[in-house]
Amino acid sequence: MPNTERLIKEMMKMKTSPFCAYLYDVKGMEEHARNLAASLPEKVNLYYAMKANPDPVLLQTLNKHVDGFEAASLGELDKLSAYPDHRKVISGPAKTDDFLKAAIGREIRMIHAESIWEAERIDHIARMMGKKVGIALRINLEKAIGKARLTMAGKPTQFGISESELPAAMEVIKQLPFIEVSGFHFHSVSNNLDAEAHLSFAAQCVERAKHWELLYHLQIDYVNFGGGIGIDYEQTDAPFNWELFAEKLPSITDTAPDRWELVFELGRYLAGPFGFYAAEVMDVKENHGQAFAAVRGGTHHLRLPAAWKMSHPFEIVEIEEWPYPLRRPELKGKEIWITGELCTPNDVLVRGMPCSRIRVGDIVLFHQAGAYAWTISHHDFLSHGKPEMIYM
Numbered sequence: 439m440p441n442t443e444r445l446i447k448e449m450m451k452m453k454t455s456p457f458c459a460y461l462y463d464v465k466g467m468e469e470h471a472r473n474l475a476a477s478l479p480e481k482v483n484l485y486y487a488m489k490a491n492p493d494p495v496l497l498q499t500l501n502k503h504v505d506g507f508e509a510a511s512l513g514e515l516d517k518l519s520a521y522p523d524h525r526k527v528i529s530g531p532a533k534t535d536d537f538l539k540a541a542i543g544r545e546i547r548m549i550h551a552e553s554i555w556e557a558e559r560i561d562h563i564a565r566m567m568g569k570k571v572g573i574a575l576r577i578n579l580e581k582a583i584g585k586a587r588l589t590m591a592g593k594p595t596q597f598g599i600s601e602s603e604l605p606a607a608m609e610v611i612k613q614l615p616f617i618e619v620s621g622f623h624f625h626s627v628s629n630n631l632d633a634e635a636h637l638s639f640a641a642q643c644v645e646r647a648k649h650w651e652l653l654y655h656l657q658i659d660y661v662n663f664g665g666g667i668g669i670d671y672e673q674t675d676a677p678f679n680w681e682l683f684a685e686k687l688p689s690i691t692d693t694a695p696d697r698w699e700l701v702f703e704l705g706r707y708l709a710g711p712f713g714f715y716a717a718e719v720m721d722v723k724e725n726h727g728q729a730f731a732a733v734r735g736g737t738h739h740l741r742l743p744a745a746w747k748m749s750h751p752f753e754i755v756e757i758e759e760w761p762y763p764l765r766r767p768e769l770k771g772k773e774i775w776i777t778g779e780l781c782t783p784n785d786v787l788v789r790g791m792p793c794s795r796i797r798v799g800d801i802v803l804f805h806q807a808g809a810y811a812w813t814i815s816h817h818d819f820l821s822h823g824k825p826e827m828i829y830m
């Protein structure tokens with residue numbers, strides 16, 4: 439972190455226009471991925487769900503420590519052609535024939551089928567390509583995980599086959615000669631901070647998969663728990679307890695047959711903490727008694743706090759240089775709303791957080807901006823300049 443601040447201060451001296459950049463702590467990310475991979479039991483593999491951040495520099499960094507990648511479109515799968523030796527799996531609720539053909543043709547590790555019709559379509563394409571393929575059925579479980587931000591199980595969603603429909607689905611799928619059910623996929627949650635809840639979810643997945651393997655006379659070799667391990671954006675001091683999770687996980691995974699590959703395909707938890715978004719303060723003011731700081735940038739670069747209606751974690755980097763022969767506007771001891779350069783009241787990054795001082799020309803440094811940040815944002819709205827991308 440001190441590095442990030444020092445770097446920003448140096449860059450501020452050379453800038454020719456207001457500062458706006460994404461900064462990636464590439465080294466930190468690499469170390470984190472290495473530690474996570476090393477702490478998992480032998481039969482558990484770590485994949486990266488690249489939709490969290492498909493930046494090629496980050497893919498190149500993570501590829502050294504993950505066993506595989508999860509892609510959710512043909513575009514993502516194409517980006518993975520740089521990693522021929524890694525395992526690849528695909529997901530997505532509306533896969534095109536081209537995407538499925540590419541997956542079958544490239545003999546990827548696993549296709550996650552999201553519906554009965556998709557299974558039928560995979561069988562049809564596999565037949566035309568003269569290949570038999572193993573698929574994993576994505577199941578929407580009856581029971582959801584605790585109280586995470588976005589849940590995709592235990593309630594209706596567009597993802598997977600609901601658990602109660604599995605018997606009917608298996609009757610159809612068992613008749614399809616060019617596919618074989620070789621596994622199950624259970625991605626069910628996003629931004630879960632409760633390690634105990636994640637453990638009981640994993641136990642439920644293993645138990646269900648074992649049950650179905652027997653019941654439907656399958657020979658499976660793959661169970662994917664999905665991603666969904668979260669980041670404590672709201673700084674409640676209750677981050678996901680990875681140590682506890684890694685310590686207790688073997689008691690669950692040891693109950694799975696050794697021939698199964700068990701997978702966590704993490705996105706947010708691998709990439710989120712290592713991205714920073716820095717934006718220069720252009721104006722400060724009070725309006726109807728509320729304190730605002732408007733930055734060069736905004737939710738068209740970092741949409742996450744607008745999408746979740748939350749305050750994104752930030753700090754102020756104080757910049758001493760002041761180029762104008764004019765007074766320097768500032769706000770002191772206010773609950774600050776940090777907003778962007780867009781002409782819409784929805785362009786809000788921070789909603790009334792305490793701030794001891796903020797001045798025009800300071801930098802707001804947003805933390806936890808490595809996942810679901812730049813690529814989920816509407817860059818072209820208002821045609822403002824894009825941020826620089828800086829790799830540390």
Ligand SMILES: *Cc1c(COP(=O)(O)O)cnc(C)c1O
Nearest residue numbers: 487529625628665666704705706
């Ligand atoms: C988005 C997604 C992930 C990654 O989720 P995170 O919450 O970022 O860990 C994993 N698997 C599937 C199928 C996904 O759609």
